[in-house]
Amino acid sequence: MPALGPQAPLRLGGSTGLLRSVLSRPQRLGALTRPLTAPLMARRHKSGPYGYTQAKTLVFSKFGEPSDVLHLHTHSISPQLPEGAVLLRTLAAPVNPSDVNTIQGIYGVKPQFSPLLGTPEPSVIPGNEGVFEVVAVSAGVSTLRRGDWAIPATTGFGTLRTHAVAEHADRTLIPVTSHEGLTPAQVATVSINPCSAYRMLRDYTDLIAASVASFSKDPSTPGGAWFLQNGANSGVGRAAIQLGRLWGLRSINVIRARATEAETEALKASLTSLGATVVLTEAEFLDRAFSSTLKSLTRDGRDPVLLGLNCVGGKSASAIVRALSPKGTMVTYGGMSRQPFMFPTGPQIFKRLRFEGFWLSEWARENPGEKRKTIEEIVALMQDGKFEAAPVEEVKWDWETKETVLKEAVQGTLEGFRSGKGLFVFGET
Ligand SMILES: NC(=O)c1ccc[n+]([C@@H]2O[C@H](COP(=O)([O-])OP(=O)(O)OC[C@H]3O[C@@H](n4cnc5c(N)ncnc54)[C@H](OP(=O)(O)O)[C@@H]3O)[C@@H](O)[C@H]2O)c1
Secondary structure: OOOOOOOHHHHHHOOOOOEEEHHHHHHHHHHHOOOOOHHHHHOOOOEOHHHOEEEEEEEEOOOOOHHHHEEEEEEEEOOOOOOOOEEEEEEEEEOOHHHHHHHHOOOOOOOOOEOOOOOOOOEEOOOOOOEEEEEEEOOOOOOOOOOOEEEEOOOOOOOOEOEEEEOOHHHHEEEEOOOOOOOHHHHHOOOOHHHHHHHHHHHOOOHHHHHHHHHHHOOOOOOOOEEEEOOOOOHHHHHHHHHHHHOOOEEEEEEOOOOOHHHHHHHHHHHHHHOOOEEEEHHHHHOOOHHHHHHHHOOOOOOOEEEEEEOOEHHHHHHHHHHOOOOOEEEEOOOOOOEOOOOOHHHHHHOOOEEEEOOHHHHHHHOHHHHHHHHHHHHHHHHOOOOOOOOEEEEEEOOOOOHHHHHHHHHHHHOOOOOOEEEEEEOOO
């Protein structure tokens, strides 16, 4: 389970409670406060009475489709932070497919519904990724200062909210020490997809060593070791292309065709400009002619395809099994088509293939230091202009933004073809 879930800020408050439902605030503050009448509620108070921060969060109290089960909840956060905690303001937070699967109740981990937010039913705050600005720091925090940017160290933080309190901030947050030249959108999307791409390219097969070995054996080798991936236009796919190029690897990338030839060609060109060596549509990849294309790309197997990354499943995944070279490894990390796949028997046996599953959350739980280093490395690449964030469709989240707008943005994550991942960008909150 995540180290810091939606319950955490509430635990901090102990008997006084850090987060309080706005609706019950008049009772708690007694005669000192006015009831929150409609005209007063309509006005925005970034700071409530006595330094309380007014905050809003998406929550869900049962599993289902985001448009059915998400609600926008308003609460306030006490200015008295416990030792080791920081108060955060959200700058940007993407909606990833896993966020929607978590709300649907079909993800690998089911979050615990908590009564502590003061919602009518026990609830959970969705969202695993985002970037925050530190707005207040309590005693005992050594790695963060006011004004710094920070990203959650683990998934399950609950990022689809305007503000958060992070306890044990030195451990639960990764500071972005210098964010000069970076946008919130870039930093908000670094910790899950680029980090996953990085680990999958490095931790299963040593492609860099394989490249060096082929060059030393045959200096006429036309490029580095090959990897193959479907879902190549996803956040993970685009990150893998770029990291692969930086590490001298060659990549075969499979995408879904667009409605017109021209749109498909434009998408292919966009991935090629990122560093993809070859880009194919699913239809081209599944076509019989692909085996001769593969033969010529790999110089009849002399430059083997040692790693396949699969986030689609179905026929596309089976085709990766067929395309891998002997002793190749296939890593499955997603199932966007929602189709199971057949493992062709012959290739498994005669090519002695290896099949692995990758799950970032578990990897990060087991390797917290490595996760920090991976993120720091990718952030540095972004600052050097060597790594581009995946395209996003920005959805502005201001204090006045309606619940329906936020819910629709989350619901849209798994629907149809999109020009980019949905990303909440927080303005006047
Ligand atoms: N296991 C892990 O730790 C881990 C970590 C990160 C991500 N993931 C998984 O990786 C996958 C991609 O995530 P992301 O955030 O990078 O994605 P994303 O940027 O939100 O993009 C979604 C991708 O899925 C493709 N897609 C959607 N429906 C599809 C279908 N029916 N058939 C084939 N492709 C389809 C889209 O293709 P188009 O480009 O054609 O629209 C798009 O490229 C998801 O399954 C996610 O859960 C897993």
